[in-house]
């Protein structure tokens with residue numbers, strides 16, 4: 001049985017900022033996602049590293065599509081959420097993204 005998903009507005013599209021992660025601050029948005037560039041190519045994953053409780057948006061380093069957790073240097077490909085460096089072995093949750101009228105939305 002499929003659960004009903006809801007559409008959540010994250011932010012406006014910003015094309016002038018360099019690619020970086022940010023954390024959604026909405027209280028009703030759990031788990032807090034992080035994302036790459038807030039552009040029409042935004043990618044959204046859960047914020048917390050699956051190995052520990054590090055916030056990838058606050059403490060991670062995004063290089064291209066790879067975010068490195070600063071706690072133990074595990075890495076994830078944010079396009080799929082799949083881990084690509086130990087000690088991370090569990091994928092990040094990813095969220096479908098849609099862009100409408102200059103706004104970034106995810107399905108949760």
Ligand code: FES
Pocket residue numbers: 049050051052053054069070071072073074075087088
């Ligand atoms: S908490 Fe992220 S690699 Fe350990």
